[in-house]
Amino acid sequence: MKSVISGALLAVLLGTTALAADLTPQPVASLTVDVSSLQTAYRASKIIGANVTNDKNEKIGTVNDLLINRSDHVPYAVLSVGGFLGVGAKYVAVPYTSLKIGDDKLVLPGGSKEALTNLPEFKYQTK
Numbered sequence: 001m002k003s004v005i006s007g008a009l010l011a012v013l014l015g016t017t018a019l020a021a022d023l024t025p026q027p028v029a030s031l032t033v034d035v036s037s038l039q040t041a042y043r044a045s046k047i048i049g050a051n052v053t054n055d056k057n058e059k060i061g062t063v064n065d066l067l068i069n070r071s072d073h074v075p076y077a078v079l080s081v082g083g084f085l086g087v088g089a090k091y092v093a094v095p096y097t098s099l100k101i102g103d104d105k106l107v108l109p110g111g112s113k114e115a116l117t118n119l120p121e122f123k124y125q126t127k
Contacts (some may be wrong), residue, residue, distance in 0.1 A: 042101055052079055052099065054111045061116055062104065064091060081116040092119040 044066050052061045061079035068075050075096035083089030094116075100107045108116075 008081070011055060015084060020026060027067075046075075047101075050106050052077075052106045052108050052111070053106060055109045058112075060111050060113045061092075066096065067093070078122055090117060091122040092116050093122040095120075 007041050021046045046098055048063050048065060050063050051059050052063060054060050061081040063077050065078040065082045066075060067078060077099055078091050080095050094108065098108060100109060106120045
């Protein structure tokens with residue numbers, strides 16, 4: 001019984017050594033993130049579905065989604081504007097940086113329902 005366990009352990013160790021020898025070193029240090037700085041970060045799951053107001057505290061839309069451009073990694077917020085309970089609503093995209101987050105609300109300074117409905121409609125790509 002000891003020889004079976006010893007043989008199995010030896011096979012695992014030899015297999016692990018061979019596997020480890022094939023691994024290429026990765027620059028882990030460049031991937032280090034200061035997680036303490038993320039403690040006060042905003043979660044996408046909390047932003048999606050949030051109301052967007054203007055600086056007059058008027059509701060002008062709702063965040064439907066967050067998108068990141070593939071080429072330059074710029075984040076955008078897809079807002080649902082107009083309509084009633086989602087019926088007849090139009091989706092528009094605004095740069096995420098145009099939204100100001102504070103006091104548990106999202107504000108689009110200078111924004112209005114009219115200005116948002118005049119933006120080009122955003123349509124999700126279907127595959």
